[in-house]
Each structure stands twice: as structure tokens, then as C-alpha cells.
Amino acid sequence: xxxxxxxxxxxxxxxxxxxxxxxxxxxxxxxxxxxxxxxxxxxxxxxxxxxxxxxxxxxxxxxxxxxxxxxxxxxxxxxxxxxxxxxxxxxxxxxxxxxxxxxxxxxxxxxxxxxxxxxxxxxxxxxxxxxxxxxxxxxxxxxxxxxxxxxxxxxxxxxxxxxxxxxxxxxxxxxxxxxxxxxxxxxxxxxxxxxxxxxxxxxxxxxxxxxxxxxxxxxxxxxxxxxxxxxxxxxxxxxxxxxxxxxxxx
Amino acid sequence: xxxxxxxxxxxxxxxxxxxxxxxxxxxxxxxxxxxxxxxxxxxxxxxxxxxxxxxxxxxxxxxxxxxxxxxxxxxxxxxxxxxxxxxxxxxxxxxxxxxxxxxxxxxxxxxxxxxxxxxxxxxxxxxxxxxxxxxxxxxxxxxxxxxxxxxxxxxxxxxxxxxxxxxxxxxxxxxxxxxxxxxxxxxxxxxxxxxxxxxxxxxxxxxxxxxxxxxxxxxxxxxxxxxxxx
Numbered sequence: 001x002x003x004x005x006x007x008x009x010x011x012x013x014x015x016x017x018x019x020x021x022x023x024x025x026x027x028x029x030x031x032x033x034x035x036x037x038x039x040x041x042x043x044x045x046x047x048x049x050x051x052x053x054x055x056x057x058x059x060x061x062x063x064x065x066x067x068x069x070x071x072x073x074x075x076x077x078x079x080x081x082x083x084x085x086x087x088x089x090x091x092x093x094x095x096x097x098x099x100x101x102x103x104x105x106x107x108x109x110x111x112x113x114x115x116x117x118x119x120x121x122x123x124x125x126x127x128x129x130x131x132x133x134x135x136x137x138x139x140x141x142x143x144x145x146x147x148x149x150x151x152x153x154x155x156x157x158x159x160x161x162x163x164x165x166x167x168x169x170x171x172x173x174x175x176x177x178x179x180x181x182x183x184x185x186x187x188x189x190x191x192x193x194x195x196x197x198x199x200x201x202x203x204x205x206x207x208x209x210x211x212x213x214x215x216x217x218x219x220x221x222x223x224x225x226x227x228x229x230x231x232x233x234x235x236x237x238x239x240x241x242x243x244x245x246x247x248x249x250x
Numbered sequence: 251x252x253x254x255x256x257x258x259x260x261x262x263x264x265x266x267x268x269x270x271x272x273x274x275x276x277x278x279x280x281x282x283x284x285x286x287x288x289x290x291x292x293x294x295x296x297x298x299x300x301x302x303x304x305x306x307x308x309x310x311x312x313x314x315x316x317x318x319x320x321x322x323x324x325x326x327x328x329x330x331x332x333x334x335x336x337x338x339x340x341x342x343x344x345x346x347x348x349x350x351x352x353x354x355x356x357x358x359x360x361x362x363x364x365x366x367x368x369x370x371x372x373x374x375x376x377x378x379x380x381x382x383x384x385x386x387x388x389x390x391x392x393x394x395x396x397x398x399x400x401x402x403x404x405x406x407x408x409x410x411x412x413x414x415x416x417x418x419x420x421x422x423x424x425x426x427x428x429x430x431x432x433x434x435x436x437x438x439x440x441x442x443x444x445x446x447x448x449x450x451x452x453x454x455x456x457x458x459x460x461x462x463x464x465x466x467x468x469x470x471x472x473x474x475x476x477x478x479x480x
Contacts, residue, residue: 031375118295134317135337174460185442205417239414
């Protein structure tokens with residue numbers, strides 16, 4: 001029996017699938033509770049439905065990207081473990097890096113099925129779990145006090161939240177700036193000559209931004225409010241399609 | 251329901267959210283850390299705990315710092331329910347945070363309000379369920395899907411999911427906030443141009459970039475308040 005057939009065996013699927021099912025049930029519980037709380041607080045049901053629709057459409061494309069991460073890791077770690085890691089707690093950029101680093105630590109020259117042993121696999125799996133548990137751990141220990149201290153206990157009135165609200169938007173703008181800056185840096189300094197690096201992330205971001213501008217125009221100026229729910233997913237789709245066309249053209 | 255009753259109902263909801271959130275976070279932690287041992291029992295090879303400890307010192311500490319920073323920064327954005335769920339289901343920067351922020355702005359909910367708490371939880375729960383469903387379907391259909399998803403022609407599309415996401419978000423958030431965005435964007439671009447190796451640490455560069463944006467917002471906020479007072 002090869003290592004991959006061991007890692008893809010029904011009992012391994014059962015363990016990983018059971019945990020994924022548990023987390024899915026947790027999500028359903030939180031979703032239902034939040035919906036009921038919204039109704040009890042007198043929130044507009046149509047607004048809540050729009051939030052769910054927009055979140056669903058927003059998530060589909062990045063999820064397909066994450067599925068590629070599962071496929072990429074399945075060649076060395078089997079399918080069930082990457083499926084579990086990327087469905088729950090994990091992040092695409094994190095899992096690959098930690099799996100690679102862990103493989104080196106257990107004496108493998110690279111993360112590959114050829115060198116994988118059951119002991120190496122369980123060791124890598126444990127390290128992947130331990131390294132990224134901090135958010136959950138800190139939430140359990142501190143979230144209640146932390147949010148209380150920040151005044152986020154939630155006023156049911158929904159009035160102006162002053163600087164705190166602006167600060168959250170500013171933090172998000174900072175996050176976007178860091179990523180866009182990295183695309184500009186990659187293009188300008190990423191190649192062997194200035195302005196010779198990979199320009200596709202910058203071009204894709206540009207196309208996506210232009211599409212978003214079109215969506216905003218349609219929803220705000222032409223009264224097509226429904227466009228807003230699909231604007232991010234649609235802009236991403238056009239941006240990603242542009243990446244395919246740019247590769248064909250370049 | 252009057253305002254007092256609404257507040258009492260929301261306080262009860264929030265208390266219970268923390269209780270459930272803590273229980274499920276601990277349960278998920280136990281399941282995730284226990285899974286390698288359960289798999290070890292199935293495969294007949296337990297993890298090498300010594301190697302895990304050594305590896306943790308070399309790679310885990312970096313992720314610990316990143317995890318603490320993520321917790322401190324994103325918890326106020328997500329609120330209680332959204333926070334517990336997001337840290338359980340992962341993919342924060344590339345999915346849950348933009349999703350929740352976008353949902354919040356779509357309905358105009360303010361940070362720290364009951365409405366924001368509900369919207370954030372709805373958004374992250376829906377997003378997490380979609381990811382779980384897409385991955386489950388993908389794993390189920392792995393054999394027929396693999397050649398399509400891994401086809402050479404589609405690789406540029408999947409390699410550019412994050413730029414496509416942040417391009418769209420950039421238009422949405424920069425257009426009303428250019429005064430806030432221009433400086434961190436210029437400084438970050440310059441840093442990445444001068445030190446190209448920083449591209450491998452973009453998630454860490456969010457911290458100075460965000461700090462800059464918050465500082466500018468603070469000055470603008472103070473200026474506006476002063477202007478409105480006089």
C-alpha cells in the first residue's frame with residue numbers, strides 16, 4: 001500500500017470529514033442565531049438577505065482558488081488533510097509554507113509523496129495545527145474582555161460610532177495599500193531590469209478596479225441596486241479573466 | 251419592543267455568543283490538535299513531538315506573532331460572533347475580512363453596534379459555509395475537476411485571485427477616502443520598490459500601512475471636529 005493510498009483511505013476521510021462537518025454545523029448555528037437576533041432587533045430582513053447573497057457570491061471564486069491549494073497539497077499529503085486544513089482554520093498562503101518548513105524539519109528534502117512516511121505525515125500535520133491555533137486560543141481567552149474594553153459590547157441603537165468606525169475602515173485601506181504596493185514593487189523591481197517584473201497582478205487589480213467602477217456607476221447612477229450584491233464577485237471574475245487573456249497576449 | 255428591551259435582548263445574545271464561541275473554539279482546537287494523533291493511530295505512526303517542538307521554534311514563532319497581530323487587529327472589525335467564526339474557519343485576509351467589511355458597508359452598519367455584530371456574523375457564517383461546500387464538492391469531484399482546474403490556460407486566473415479582490419476593493423474604498431489612502435499607498439509602493447524582498451512579508455507590512463492610515467484618519471477626524479466646534 002503506497003503512502004498516498006494510506007493518506008487517502010476511508011478512515012482518514014472519516015476523521016477529517018467529521019471535523020469539517022462539525023465546523024459546518026457551528027457556522028449554521030451562528031448563522032441562525034444571528035438571523036434571529038437581527039429579526040428580534042427589528043433589522044430589515046431584505047438587508048440581511050442582501051448581506052448573505054453578497055457574501056455567498058463574494059466567496060465562490062476565492063474558494064475555487066483555495067480548492068487549487070487542496071489539489072496542490074494532495075500530491076504529497078493526500079486529499080483529506082489539506083481538505084480539512086483549508087476548510088477550517090487554515091489559510092492558503094500559510095498551509096503551503098508551513099507544510100514545506102515542517103517537511104524540512106523532519107528530514108525531507110522537499111514536500112513530496114516520494115519521501116513521505118506515516119510518521120513524517122503525522123508530525124507535519126501536528127505542526128500545521130499547532131502553528132496556526134493562536135487566533136482561536138486568544139479568542140477563547142480574551143475576546144469577551146477585549147471587545148468590552150473597546151466598547152464593542154454593541155449598542156442596539158446603531159448610532160454613530162465616531163472614530164472607532166473610521167479607524168476600522170482606515171485599517172482596511174492600509175491592508176489594501178500594502179497589497180497594491182507589493183504589486184507595484186514586484187513590477188518595478190521584481191525583474192532583472194527596472195519595470196521588467198511581473199506586471200500581471202497590477203494589471204489584474206486595475207481591470208478589477210475598473211469593473212468595480214462600472215458596477216458602482218450602474219448601482220448608484222442607473223438605479224440598479226441589485227448589481228451591488230454581485231459587484232465584488234463580478235469584478236473579480238472580470239479581473240481573473242483578464243489575467244488569462246493577458247497571458248495569451250503576452 | 252422598546253429601546254431598553256432591545257438592549258437587554260442584545261446583551262443576552264452577546265453573552266450567549268461568547269459562551270458558545272468559547273466552547274466551539276476549544277472543541278475545534280482539541281479536534282485539530284487531536285486529529286494528527288487520531289490519524290497516527292490509524293496509520294500506525296504517532297507524531298514526533300520533539301521534531302514538532304523544534305520546528306515550532308524555527309517556523310511557528312513567526313506565525314505566533316502574526317496570529318497575535320491578526321487577533322488584535324481584526325477582532326474589533328469582526329465583533330464577537332464574526333471573530334470566533336473567522337478564527338475557526340481561517341482565510342482571514344484573503345476572504346473573511348473583505349467579505350465582512352464589504353457587507354458592513356453595504357448596509358451602513360457602524361463598528362461596535364448591534365447591527366454590525368449581526369451583519370458581520372451573517373456574512374462570515376455564509377462565507378465559511380460556501381468555502382466548506384465548494385471544497386467538499388471539489389474533493390468529491392476531484393478526479394473530473396482536476397484537469398480543468400489545473401489546466402495551463404486557467405492558471406493565471408487562479409494565481410491572481412488576490413489582486414482581483416484587492417483591485418475591486420481598492421476602487422470601493424479609495425474613492426471616498428483618497429486623503430487617507432494616498433500616503434500609505436505611496437510609502438508602501440516605495441518600500442516594496444526599494445526592498446523587493448519585502449513582497450514575501452506583505453501580510454506583516456499591513457501593520458505599518460494600517461497604522462499610517464489610522465494616524466491620518468485621526469488627524470482628519472480631529473480637524474473636522476475642531477472645524478465643526480468653531
